[in-house]
Amino acid sequence: MKVYAIQDGFGLDHVRPLEKQIPVPGTGELLIKMRAVSLNSRDLGVIDGFYNPHLKLPFIPVSDGVGEVVGLGENVTRFKLGQRVSGIFTQSWISGEPTQEGWVSTLGNPLDGLLAEYVVLPEQGLVHVPDHLSDEEAATLACAGVTAWHAVVEEGKVKSGDTVLVQGTGGVSLFALQFAKLHGANVILTSSSDDKLERAKALGADQVINYKKTPEWDKAVLELTDGRGADLVVDLGGAATLNRSLQALRVGGQISIIGILSGASVENFDIIAAILRKARLQAINVGSRDMFESMNSAIAQNALHPVIDRVFPFEQSVDALRYLSKGTHFGKVCISL
Ligand SMILES: NC(=O)c1ccc[n+]([C@@H]2O[C@H](COP(=O)([O-])OP(=O)(O)OC[C@H]3O[C@@H](n4cnc5c(N)ncnc54)[C@H](OP(=O)(O)O)[C@@H]3O)[C@@H](O)[C@H]2O)c1
Known part of the structure; x- marks a missing residue:
């Protein structure tokens, strides 16, 4: 079978096809014929050696994907042949709080990822995906x-009438927009592009701010909320955004610390601003299988469709990763197998 692997060094130039044996499922495991994967900003960080400079090469990147069950190991009870499944990001995080040990079970670093024609995964690390979604959407x-x-x-426990601020128009941001709208929130979205802001409005964003043209976008958020601030800020920028996210927050509000798009450490974090707001800073590290299944129910009930920017064929996997790295996408970049 064909896989794409980071081979003799870090960086996109070192991601190339490789022939491997089709893996054999052991007890409690499934053989999955991959149908589609989707790319995340993290996959680029893994390929660049940013997340784990000690990663053993060759290594198969990409955490997210969907495929069909084509082989069953012994004692598999949760799935049948022919069903469509997605891997869960942290293979051992089933419910409740995560554990320190769990982080060694994340796909696409340190476990091999899904940019392969076939993969074997334990049944505990898989979920069914909503029927109405295409393979790429489900991925x-x-x-x-x-x-x-x-x-x-x-x-975030977002409820009707809350104001949620989301940053940019990448994968996480547009999902956050869609989920906040499902819960009746007012959503303010920022982007560097007026064209993308218009597309975000068509998806349901109530108010939009161009963060390039309005560098003090935190003040714009306060104006849009009559000085009150947002109930929840989904912080994706990291270094360049966290202090402004704090300024844009209402007293008693919450910031989801998620992204590092502009860097992973913040200089001069404004502690007094945080105290004055009694701000809750909640770091997020993807989520559990239970959360994945709850989300799938909501997606199915509401016939919601993820936003896909572009789908590349498997043979153009490196082009797809390069395209993601340019940051011109709106929503998700996928690869179809
Ligand atoms: N903690 C976790 O569990 C977790 C999980 C998933 C992702 N992440 C992190 O979350 C971030 C977003 O991931 P993603 O996969 O959604 O990325 P993505 O799809 O690549 O999103 C890129 C978009 O973010 C926007 N952006 C870039 N720099 C920005 C800035 N300084 N301020 C505001 N927006 C900015 C741009 O949108 P415009 O073109 O519209 O400006 C850009 O197109 C990444 O840092 C990723 O590593 C963390």
């Missing part, structure tokens, strides 16, 4: 979808 859920669900619903 977007495991990281970006679950992260946004965790932030907006599980921890």
